[in-house]
Amino acid sequence: MSDEVLLEVKQLVKYFDVFSRGVFTRKKVGEVHAVDGVSFAIKRGETFGLVGESGCGKTTTAKVILNLEDATSGTVNFEGRDVFELLKSGKRSDILQIRRGMQMVFQNPYLSLDPRMTVFDILSEPFIIHGHIGRSDWTARVYELLTKVGLEPYHAERYPHEFSGGQRQRIAIARALAVEPKFIAADEPVSSLDVSIRAQILNLMMELQRDQKISYLYISHDLSSVRQISHRVAVMYLGEIVELANTDSLFEHPLHPYTQALISAIPIPDPETKRQRIILPGEVPSPLNPPPACRFHPRCPYAQEICRTVKPVFEQVDTDHFVACHFWKKFA
Amino acid sequence: MEDLLKVEDLRTYFFTEAGVVKAVDGISLDVRKGESHGLVGESGSGKSVTALSVMRIVPKPGKIVGGKISFDGTDLLTLKEDDMRRVRGSKIAMVFQDPISSLDPLYTVGKQLIEAIRANNETVSKEQARDMAISLLSNVEISEPERRFNQYPHELSGGMKQRIAIARALARTPTLLFADEPTTNLDVTIQAQVLNLMKDLKKNFNMTLVLITHDMGIIAEMTSRVTVVYAGQVSESAETHTLFYHPTHPYTEALLKAVPRLDKRKQLQSVGGNIPNLIDPPTGCRFHPRCPYAIQICKEKVPDYEEVETDHFVACHRWKELSLVGVQ
Amino acid sequence: MSQLTEEQTAPPKRVHRQRSATQWAVAWRRFKRNKSGVAGLAIVIAFVVFAIFGPLFAPYPPRSTESLLQGQAGQPPSWKHPFGTEINGIDVFSDSIWGARNDLWIGVAATAIATLIGLAVGALAGYSRGVIGGILLGIIQFFFVIPTLLLILLFSRVFQVLVYQGFGVNLIVLILGLFGWPGISFVIRGEIFRVRELEFIQAEKALGAGNLRILFRHIVPNVLTPVIVLASLLVAGNILTEVVLFFLGFGPANVATWGELIEEGVQYVSVYPWVALFPGLLVVTLVLGFNLLGDGLADALNPRLRE
Known part of the structure; x- marks a missing residue:
């Protein structure tokens, strides 16, 4: 390597239009936010x-x-x-x-x-x-x-x-x-x-x-x-990258609550490894109307008011470790 | 602990146009009252067909052609179809891999539950059945059971289905539940929910669980004993911990080596070759074409299913001389 | 990358070991096991042979009223007239043979035209997105909903003039062909929608293949199987339409077809029942044959049933 x-992928966006079909007309009724501003290299x-x-x-x-699909925007x-x-x-x-x-x-x-x-x-x-x-x-x-x-x-x-x-x-x-x-x-x-x-x-x-x-x-x-x-891993949730890091730091020190839950949910093929499992409530919401601000907030065990109102910045927290969470310091 | 289910030398063949597929070819299994028993294998290993055979719902052109299945002292294979129908649902039940096709899209959730509750059991009134259905829905941790009761399957997510x-x-509060890859089609966070739920239900309903899966992680986490099947035959059976740490069958070892672990990076060692064709399976030990330890006898003679120690059985000619490596 | 080529002095010959069975060979093996399908095929082949070689043995030319002059009109079946004769003295056996030729031609040729149009329109409608796809779909739907039989009747009257220029049977072929394609188009369009989203088409795009190459080399061959089945059923349908056409009196005059015989026979069914009976039986048998063949093909070509 x-x-x-x-x-290099920059601010890639892909929305799929959703139509409702009349007898003669097609009316756009919404967009599926499949990919929403993804960047990585x-x-x-x-x-x-x-x-x-x-x-x-x-x-x-x-x-x-x-x-194979046209991008809505991004390069x-x-x-x-x-x-x-x-x-x-x-x-x-x-x-x-x-x-x-x-x-x-x-x-x-x-x-x-x-x-x-x-x-x-x-x-x-x-x-x-x-x-x-x-x-x-x-x-x-x-x-x-x-x-x-x-x-x-x-x-x-x-x-x-x-x-x-x-x-x-x-x-x-x-x-x-x-x-x-x-x-x-x-x-x-x-x-x-x-x-x-x-x-x-x-x-x-x-x-x-x-x-x-x-x-x-x-x-x-x-x-x-x-x-x-x-070598490096990015975690996606509802069209956005929520965490990106080199593999070992991502798996050993996950900073986003979603990454933590995802990792804890995987059963390990070793009966002696017992772990505390984080069970997320509910299911992934529809990408048709993704939740505002932090998209993970409805399922997040640590969600606060700010998570519902302010979109977290995707910030660098270490060499080669980026996360989009208001409270990442709590988990560092 | 006593055996709740004892399967001996079960043979279920599928008579297809291309030939006789020996999907289950001499599988033995004993499941004890109250345990969580793992049945692990890859596609075509016969793990699902074994469960279908116990329920006696093997689809055509499959047929049980030999063996013995005793459940709670009853010989299931000699039971009349009417009596077998009473066993199904009330004593033994099954959850399938694909939640989408296992529910009838034409009926509401409530209707299907009531039908299941009242099957062969008309003494329950419709009102009672409705109440029972709603409490079942809350048992499986479905929010707003009253609303879900009137919904159709397509209105629900995969996890919910x-x-x-x-x-x-x-x-009908069965004593034995077969769960055939119940979480394979679900997302990981939903899989975690469903596995937890199954653990709780097993305890609350005082059930015996046979968990069929290809996922060694789920086996490690959910079961106390395991039977490993390969190409329609049992290769090894042991307590879960023993199987992971002291495997005696090369296939078990190979599976453990081939599976990546989330908590550390390791060198994956792959098993060569492909899963055998069950119309014309390999002679002798069926694993021999892929086995790194195979010698002449493995090609010629079917290995006996021998006792290694109490509760640990293996079908391998060379188990005594090999020192296999388990989880490290 | 080039290591291996450098080591070898001569390029390796392509080993044409025993080539594996193609999908068609596999389908044929499956088809052979299906008894009713094979029976259908046998019936169809028998009729084709009958239509090709039968006329060599037909005692009379088509629509020949020769027997009328011999006072043999309206005779019941006999050694001389195995199927009897009708009121004008036409030998039903001879005309049944000529009819087989015409009816098979109508069925097959009209189906060929309809299939070609259906394939082209369906393929374009399925592959083009946006406005063009919408327009083509509109055209297909238009032809699907218009009362085809009425138009066929209308056209066969309007263009009756062509009949006198020796265009009789081919007029029917043309009309049936030009109106018979929307069903095939619909199926093709649906199939193409399905196939073009499959991953091997995506892989082809990722390789940089052009649109026409993808459409004709990869998509069309993979949607042909339902077309074959539909075409087989359409032949049966076209033969029945031909019968209906003549039965309603809209067929060109002086053409020997089963429909013509049936129409004449039904008029005098109480007096000369054999006139309608024999060609009727032939129609039923041949239509049954194509239907069995179609069903057999459907089973043999259906990938979901493949072992």
């Missing part, structure tokens, strides 16, 4: 963990960064270049250049591979699109990719439905690697896999990072795996 |  920033060769519960906006963040810089501007310029060479740099691995390997294509076709698709590999080298390259992700060359002639979930996820990773990207957004890449298979994929990802200096945005609700592979 | 599903399972 180097200190050089590869990807990922360094070369770094794994940046993004955690939160369902609906907190972590997947949307990744999709917006890769422009993403990749190697110092404005991604959204380049993609919108419509210049094919710019688009392809950005796409070669950034890739994504999806949550469900049963849906992320075209069921009607063989593995060979799936893996050579990037060569067709980018033309960076001559046709005569395709076979060598496909076999090399398969070997790299721990599969065999003969797997190339098979269809996705013949593979297990873990193997499919390896194929999906190989497809992302086919364009030699510098950055991969991995959205819950192991959550649909079996326990004994998860470690295989996580280890593979770490291995690839060592060999090829890839940066990851690792998105997960599974804090244990985030702790395992991330 | 799972609470309702639990309330419905508890309607």
